Amino acid sequence: MRIRRSRRSHITLVALLLAPIIAVHAQDTTDVDRLEAQVEAITRELEELRLGRDLVVEADTSVYGFGPAASKVYKVAQGVSLGGYGEVLYENFADSREDDTPSGATDRLDALRAIVYVGYKFSDKVLFNSELEFEHGSTEEGGSVSIEFAYLEYRLTPTFGLRGGLLLPPMGFINEVHEPPAFLGARRPETERQIIPSTWRESGIGFFGGAGPLSYRAYLVNGFDATGFSASGIRGGRQNGSEATAENFGAVGRLDYAGVPGLTVGTSAYLGNSGQGAVLPSDPAVTIGARTFIWEGHAQYKLAGFDLSGLLAVSTVDDAAEINELSGLTADASVGERLIGWYLQGGYDLLRNTRSEHQLVPYLRYEQLDTQDRVPDGFAASPANDRRLLTLGGMWKPLPNVSLKADYQIVSNEADTGVNQLNVNLGYLF
Amino acid sequence: MLLGVAPRTLPAQLSLNEALRAAFPPPARIERQTAFLTERDLVAARAQAGPDAPITQSVVTYYVARTGQRTVGVGYFDSHRVRTLNEVVLVVIVPPDRIRNIEVLRFAEPPEYRASENWLEQFEGKALNADLSLKGSIANMSGATLTSNAIVRAARRVLALHRTIRPFGPVAHAQP
Numbered sequence: 001m002r003i004r005r006s007r008r009s010h011i012t013l014v015a016l017l018l019a020p021i022i023a024v025h026a027q028d029t030t031d032v033d034r035l036e037a038q039v040e041a042i043t044r045e046l047e048e049l050r051l052g053r054d055l056v057v058e059a060d061t062s063v064y065g066f067g068p069a070a071s072k073v074y075k076v077a078q079g080v081s082l083g084g085y086g087e088v089l090y091e092n093f094a095d096s097r098e099d100d101t102p103s104g105a106t107d108r109l110d111a112l113r114a115i116v117y118v119g120y121k122f123s124d125k126v127l128f129n130s131e132l133e134f135e136h137g138s139t140e141e142g143g144s145v146s147i148e149f150a151y152l153e154y155r156l157t158p159t160f161g162l163r164g165g166l167l168l169p170p171m172g173f174i175n176e177v178h179e180p181p182a183f184l185g186a187r188r189p190e191t192e193r194q195i196i197p198s199t200w201r202e203s204g205i206g207f208f209g210g211a212g213p214l215s216y217r218a219y220l221v222n223g224f225d226a227t228g229f230s231a232s233g234i235r236g237g238r239q240n241g242s243e244a245t246a247e248n249f250g251a252v253g254r255l256d257y258a259g260v261p262g263l264t265v266g267t268s269a270y271l272g273n274s275g276q277g278a279v280l281p282s283d284p285a286v287t288i289g290a291r292t293f294i295w296e297g298h299a300q301y302k303l304a305g306f307d308l309s310g311l312l313a314v315s316t317v318d319d320a321a322e323i324n325e326l327s328g329l330t331a332d333a334s335v336g337e338r339l340i341g342w343y344l345q346g347g348y349d350l351l352r353n354t355r356s357e358h359q360l361v362p363y364l365r366y367e368q369l370d371t372q373d374r375v376p377d378g379f380a381a382s383p384a385n386d387r388r389l390l391t392l393g394g395m396w397k398p399l400p401n402v403s404l405k406a407d408y409q410i411v412s413n414e415a416d417t418g419v420n421q422l423n424v425n426l427g428y429l430f
Numbered sequence: 431m432l433l434g435v436a437p438r439t440l441p442a443q444l445s446l447n448e449a450l451r452a453a454f455p456p457p458a459r460i461e462r463q464t465a466f467l468t469e470r471d472l473v474a475a476r477a478q479a480g481p482d483a484p485i486t487q488s489v490v491t492y493y494v495a496r497t498g499q500r501t502v503g504v505g506y507f508d509s510h511r512v513r514t515l516n517e518v519v520l521v522v523i524v525p526p527d528r529i530r531n532i533e534v535l536r537f538a539e540p541p542e543y544r545a546s547e548n549w550l551e552q553f554e555g556k557a558l559n560a561d562l563s564l565k566g567s568i569a570n571m572s573g574a575t576l577t578s579n580a581i582v583r584a585a586r587r588v589l590a591l592h593r594t595i596r597p598f599g600p601v602a603h604a605q606p
Contacts, residue, residue, distance in 0.1 A: 039464075043464045043489060043491055046489055046491070047491045047507075050487070050507075050509045051446065051507050051509050051518050051536075052509070052516070052518060052536060055445055055446050055507075055518055055535060055536060056445075056446050079515055079538060080514075081513060081514050081515050081538065081539055081540070082513070082514045083513045083514060117513075119539070119540055121515075121538055124443060127540060127541075129540045153540075153541075155541060158541075161541070176573065177572070177573040179575075181575070182573070182575060208542075210546065212547070212548055213546075213548045215546075258546070258548060258549070258572070259548065261549075261552050261567075261568075261569040262569030262570075263569075264572050300572060302569055302570050302572070303567075303569040304566070304567065305565060349565060351565070352565045352566075353560075353565075355480060355560060357481070357482045359565070400564070400575055400579050401575065401576070401579075429575070429576075430513070
């Protein structure tokens with residue numbers, strides 16, 4: 001018992017001596033646990049701030065047991081999206097034409113475009129997107145303010161959606177993607193201005209989507225107005241969504257394949273009447289159909305410093321003679337029954353093997369087009385509309401979104417009236 | 431369905447946990463870890479990422495997937511601005527330091543600028559070197575330059591952080 005008592009007293013003594021140490025240790029453990037919990041909470045907060053509450057909070061629901069419905073509200077990412085691009089273009093024309101007669105051309109320095117993109121995402125399925133365009137500096141000096149596109153989009157699935165509003169017909173490279181840093185050349189290819197009348201916008205509805213390497217778009221839009229067609233092409237027939245005559249509509253569709261990295265191959269076509277209810281002046285009983293067909297095929301390879309592309313476009317216009325009568329066009333001022341154009345271009349980034357973000361891309365483009373490749377019987381084609389352009393130049397991009405391009409264009413035509421020109425383009429997109 | 435194109439299975443808008451679980455299905459265990467980078471770590475990571483892929487965060491959360499004792503991969507989430515709105519991607523890295531895949535989890539810009547699965551496949555197997563750039567072996571997405579740039583930068587940033595944190599290394603330092 002004594003021993004026991006003695007042992008008990010020893011244990012009591014030791015316990016009394018260790019008690020403060022145990023208490024301090026317990027206190028330390030609690031502090032470390034608390035600190036760890038605090039650090040954990042802070043890092044979770046940080047993660048939530050960085051990645052977005054909708055992504056992280058729902059993740060935590062499975063951890064902390066919140067019901068899925070409680071976090072649904074966070075799954076809707078909304079907001080305004082702003083962007084834009086612009087370009088200033090200097091054109092210096094040669095004093096003489098191909099045939100050595102004075103060109104009479106005046107050099108120009110033009111604040112060509114300043115564009116603002118505004119979009120709003122109502123939900124993950126519904127969004128609005130638009131491009132507001134200011135051209136040529138000032139409306140007081142002949143410039144313009146336009147809506148380039150403005151559409152609502154309803155994405156039913158990731159591979160299929162509906163689109164309606166003022167749309168860009170999906171033809172060629174330039175009509176949909178025309179930010180200057182995105183393409184070679186201080187000026188857009190003429191084929192994509194005259195045969196495909198970029199920038200071409202019309203009101204309509206359609207669908208779009210893609211699966212794997214394939215993407216597609218197809219729209220129904222209001223048709224051209226043939227009274228704007230001329231010997232230089234169908235460009236003047238665009239209605240631009242401005243109180244457009246909608247007696248005739250056109251269908252346009254596009255299919256692209258991008259299954260090989262860097263390579264895009266595709267085609268698109270448009271078909272629709274352009275008469276818009278106009279009747280033949282000499283016989284009012286005859287309504288002019290002016291069926292207009294545009295087809296193009298394109299290929300692009302952008303990889304490992306190379307930027308290569310080519311495009312072929314053909315347009316046909318029915319009832320060209322009737323359109324000529326309607327518009328009072330005679331002789332070689334006739335609207336072309338068939339228009340054709342193509343180009344090949346290539347560039348290579350000389351700084352590709354450097355770590356610099358800069359790009360220095362010399363480029364070359366060869367282009368042929370004829371807006372009167374065929375004219376109706378009784379009319380003539382102007383040899384001046386059968387053109388060839390050779391463009392040699394370079395693009396410097398200090399950043400992917402900023403470009404300075406300079407090139408020289410050797411312009412020739414069958415009438416020997418081509419005028420060479422030097423172009424400098426300062427462009428940006430954001 | 432249209433023009434001979436069949437629709438693929440429709441992915442939902444994945445949450446963080448769903449994305450991780452899809453990347454590392456069972457029996458893999460996923461552990462959340464956080465690295466606190468020193469100034470020296472940041473300098474090293476920035477040097478590897480390059481000047482066009484800025485690294486500003488010194489607190490990096492990552493997710494290590496293990497099967498048994500074996501580390502099978504690490505997932506990093508990167509949030510970055512595309513045009514004016516943000517995109518969030520999950521970059522999955524497998525030993526030693528190569529990208530297995532990139533998954534876009536959030537994309538607030540118009541969908542036509544979103545990276546396609548086909549385009550993202552270019553990153554599979556890529557390591558951090560000069561070739562991992564739009565000047566190198568990554569093709570630009572036609573008409574979506576800003577998205578292309580943003581994802582290439584994210585890939586470089588994540589790989590540089592991964593090399594600094596070294597979760598596959600003998601000592602996964604800088605953990606709390």
